[in-house]
Amino acid sequence: MAKKILVVDDSALMRKVLSDIINSDERFEVVAKAHDGEAALGLLKRNTYDAVVLDVNMPKMNGLQLLNELRKNNISARVMMASTDTMEGASVTLDALEMGALDFVHKPQNVSDCKTEEFMTTMLRTLAVVADSKPPVFESYEQSRANKKIVSQVVDIVKKKPIHIAGESVVAIAVSTGGPKSLESVVPHLPPQLNAPVIIVQHMPKGFTATLADRLNKMSEIEVKEAAEGEVLKKGCVYIARAGSHLNVKRISAGKNIITYSDEPTREGVKPCANYMYESLIGTKYDNIVCVIMTGMGADGTEGIMHLKDKRQAYVISQDENSSIVYGMPRTIVKAGLSDEVVALPQIAQEVIMRVGVMGN
Incomplete structure (x- = not known):
C-alpha cells in the first residue's frame, strides 16, 4: 500500500511539480496539498499522513511556525523539509530539525531544476527514509x-x-x-x-x-x-x-x-x-x-x-x-x-x- 503524503508549499506550481515527482514512485501517493502552514495544521489535526513535505517560507504560517504548533498540540508527524540552497537556508533548516523535522532536501529555487534526475532521486530516497522513520520524541526541560x-x-x-x-x-x-x-x-x-x-x-x-x-x-x-x-x-x-x-x-x-x-x-x-x-x-x-x-x-x-x-x-x-x-x-x-x-x-x-x-x- 502506498504511503500517504501531504505536500505543503505556497507555490501552486511547486506543489504540482513536487506532487508529480512523488506520485511517479509507486511507494507514495500525494493525498493532500496545502498552500501554507495554517491550512496544513488544519489537515494534520483531522488526518494522519505517513510523511509531510514542508516548505519553509510561506505566508500566514511558515514551516517553522507549523512545526512549533505541531509540538504545542502534541501532533505526531514525520516531516521532511524542502530547503533552499543558501547559507540562510542552512540555519533555518537546522532550526526545523531541532523543532522536529526528520530530514531535508535542497529545493532548487528554479522549478525546472526540480525535474533533474539528481534532485528527483535525492528527494524520493529521503522521503522513503522519513516515511519509515519514528516520529520525533522531544526531551522535556x-x-x-x-x-x-x-x-x-x-x-x-x-x-x-x-x-x-x-x-x-x-x-x-x-x-x-x-x-x-x-x-x-x-x-x-x-x-x-x-x-x-x-x-x-x-x-x-x-x-x-x-x-x-x-x-x-x-x-x-x-x-x-x-x-x-x-x-x-x-x-x-x-x-x-x-x-x-x-x-x-x-x-x-x-x-x-x-x-x-x-x-x-x-x-x-x-x-x-x-x-x-x-x-x-x-x-x-x-x-x-x-x-x-x-x-x-x-x-x-x-x-x-x-x-x-x-x-x-x-x-x-x-x-x-x-x-x-x-x-x-x-x-x-x-x-x-x-x-x-x-x-x-x-x-x-x-x-x-x-x-x-x-x-x-
Whole structure:
C-alpha cells in the first residue's frame, strides 16, 4: 500500500511539480496539498499522513511556525523539509530539525531544476527514509536537566576516582538521519576536560556542517568546530567533518594527528563517509579508540569498523533501537557482531566519558 503524503508549499506550481515527482514512485501517493502552514495544521489535526513535505517560507504560517504548533498540540508527524540552497537556508533548516523535522532536501529555487534526475532521486530516497522513520520524541526541560546532572556526576566521579586509561584516546562518531537533533543530546553533555578529541561524521550536504558546528558550539561547554584541513586534533574539542569531502585522520612525524580530506566518490551513497574516518584510524597511534554509531539509514560505519577492529583494538558503542529515529546504521553494526555495548541516546555521553576519562585527574 502506498504511503500517504501531504505536500505543503505556497507555490501552486511547486506543489504540482513536487506532487508529480512523488506520485511517479509507486511507494507514495500525494493525498493532500496545502498552500501554507495554517491550512496544513488544519489537515494534520483531522488526518494522519505517513510523511509531510514542508516548505519553509510561506505566508500566514511558515514551516517553522507549523512545526512549533505541531509540538504545542502534541501532533505526531514525520516531516521532511524542502530547503533552499543558501547559507540562510542552512540555519533555518537546522532550526526545523531541532523543532522536529526528520530530514531535508535542497529545493532548487528554479522549478525546472526540480525535474533533474539528481534532485528527483535525492528527494524520493529521503522521503522513503522519513516515511519509515519514528516520529520525533522531544526531551522535556526536566529530562534535559536530569541528564546533564547525571553527566556532571559522572565527570565528578571520574575526577575523584581516576579511570586508568593507557595511552592516547580518540572518539569517532558516525550519524545520519535524525543526527542533528540527536547530537544535541550528546555533544552539549561532554565536558571541556574530556581526555580525547571527538570526531563526528554527520551526513549532510555542503554548507550545512559549518552551521551545525556553530550551533552545537553555542550549546556546549566543550569546543565544537567544523574540522579544517591540516588541523591538529586536540583533547577537549569536537570536530565535525566538512560536507562534500571524506574526512581522514593522519599521524604526522611529530606524533600528532591531523585532519585531512580526500575527494573520492561517494561511498555508501554519502560524502563524507564514516568508513574512511574509521579506516584512517588504523594508521594512527591512538591506544584507546572509541567508536559510536548513532541513528541513521544504511550501513555506513560497519565496513570501516570491521577493518579497524581487524587491525586495532576499538570499543564500539551503538545507539539502541528505541531511541534511534532510524535504526539502520546501529542495527547493521549490531548484526555484524561489532558492537560492544548498546545504549540509549541519553546515556551515550556518559559512556564516552567513562571510556576516555577527563583531564586534570
